[in-house]
Amino acid sequence: MQRNNRRIVISLSVVLILLLGVRISLPYAAQWYINSTLSQPGNYDGRVGDVDIMLWRGAYRLQHVLLYKANGEVERPLFRANSVEFTLIWSQLFKGAAVGSVHLIDPEINFVDGADESKDQVGKNEDWLNIANQLFPLRIDALTIKQGKITFYNPQTSPAIDISLHQINGTLSNLVNSDALSDNRVATGSATAQTADQGSVKVDASLNPATAKPTFDINLEADNVALVNFKNLLDTYAPFDLEAGTLTLAAELAADNGEVKGYVKPILHHVEVFSWKGDIKEDGDGPIEGGIELISAFFTELFENQSKDQVATRIPLEGNLANPDTSMWSALGALIKNAFVKALSGDVEDSVELDTLPSKKQKDASTSPARNQ
Numbered sequence: 001m002q003r004n005n006r007r008i009v010i011s012l013s014v015v016l017i018l019l020l021g022v023r024i025s026l027p028y029a030a031q032w033y034i035n036s037t038l039s040q041p042g043n044y045d046g047r048v049g050d051v052d053i054m055l056w057r058g059a060y061r062l063q064h065v066l067l068y069k070a071n072g073e074v075e076r077p078l079f080r081a082n083s084v085e086f087t088l089i090w091s092q093l094f095k096g097a098a099v100g101s102v103h104l105i106d107p108e109i110n111f112v113d114g115a116d117e118s119k120d121q122v123g124k125n126e127d128w129l130n131i132a133n134q135l136f137p138l139r140i141d142a143l144t145i146k147q148g149k150i151t152f153y154n155p156q157t158s159p160a161i162d163i164s165l166h167q168i169n170g171t172l173s174n175l176v177n178s179d180a181l182s183d184n185r186v187a188t189g190s191a192t193a194q195t196a197d198q199g200s201v202k203v204d205a206s207l208n209p210a211t212a213k214p215t216f217d218i219n220l221e222a223d224n225v226a227l228v229n230f231k232n233l234l235d236t237y238a239p240f241d242l243e244a245g246t247l248t249l250a251a252e253l254a255a256d257n258g259e260v261k262g263y264v265k266p267i268l269h270h271v272e273v274f275s276w277k278g279d280i281k282e283d284g285d286g287p288i289e290g291g292i293e294l295i296s297a298f299f300t301e302l303f304e305n306q307s308k309d310q311v312a313t314r315i316p317l318e319g320n321l322a323n324p325d326t327s328m329w330s331a332l333g334a335l336i337k338n339a340f341v342k343a344l345s346g347d348v349e350d351s352v353e354l355d356t357l358p359s360k361k362q363k364d365a366s367t368s369p370a371r372n373q
Contacts, residue, residue: 027051030060037134038067042126044078045070058088058100074112074121076153082106086136101142106149113154113161143172145191154236161232165193165201175209185210199225199246213258214321219348222249227268245271248346253317254353260321262352267312267344271304308343311335 031051038046049064062084068077083105112121148168154161170191186208193201200223207216225247227234246269253262304311314334319325338344 027053034062034135037131040131043070044068044123044126058090059085061085069121071118073118074114075155076110076112076121076151077108078110078121078123080108086138088138089141099141100136100138101144102136102140103144104146104148106147107145108149108151110151110153113152113156115156140175141173143175143189145170148193150193152233157232157236159232161236163196163230163233165195168193170203195222195225196229197226198229199223201225211257214255215257217254217353218252219350220249220251220253221346221348222247223346224248227271245269250346250348252348252350252352255321258321259319260324261318263314263316263349265312265314265344265346267310267346269308269310271311305339305343310338310343312338312344314344 027050030053031048034051035047038048044067046065046067048062048066052061052063054060063082065079065081065084066077067079068074081104083103084107085103085105087101087103089099089101109123110121111123112119114120145168148170149164149166150168151164152161168191170189172187172189174185174187186206188206190204191202193203195201202221203218205216205218207214227245227247248267248269249265250267251262251264253260255261312335313331315331316327317324334344
């Protein structure tokens, strides 16, 4: 009897030691697997620091995540985050569904415009969904972002263009791929962000990832964005620069089956396009550049609403998402109306929704021979 009890104690001790060994080695094994997954052949490599595993709540946390261009020609990583946490949702597991949530802490995405393709960084031509499925082979119900940042960097200019959206906080919910997990397949999200030293951005969106072609509804608002913070960007990519002013912007876009409808409404406040001191003396603009900016300043003043000190228009968009049509006459009419009739407001109009888009049946009916006769 004593011998049997001793065997049971020894067996249990061996099992406990083995479990303890597995538990201790599990983070290192997970780290090796994740680093191997991120370093698969392709344009981008990646690595993670420590891996923390919390078995009691079905979660694991990746510390110091990096994704970077494999050729070593880009000085900034495509993506980095101090922490990425994957958590299993037990309530869904009890229903027979493997669903989890993802929390990103201090994530950062860097887009780079380099001298050639080897120095560009936009993250295209990479199977990110396949990599994500290997790291977290569950359906994602909620994605949370805290203190995120998106930057655009061009080191070829002098000084270098380095602009960003920072303090991005947002959530994206109902990212499921099964009708059994939700009443509908439409994911909803919202986010806020800051632009440079001044200005804010707010986005509210819904999308259906189950459709073959993009289906989404996005509302975007930007307020009090200081244009001088984008001076280097405008100097490089526009025929004029803005010496002073702020931007308010409202936009609504809805797309169904690859067809989009919406508008963009930019409003420039207290704009100064041409400055003799800034453009001629300090920037050293020649007669051509100075002439273009002087003409731009003239038209800016001509179409400015004097009471609100703003230049504004409303640009409608409609058609194929890859190449939507814009009505320049409508945009010009809105520009004139803002200047001489009534100043445009910077609010979202709530005039564009998915259900306002014509259905495929309506489009077919409008183009049928019977209709056109």
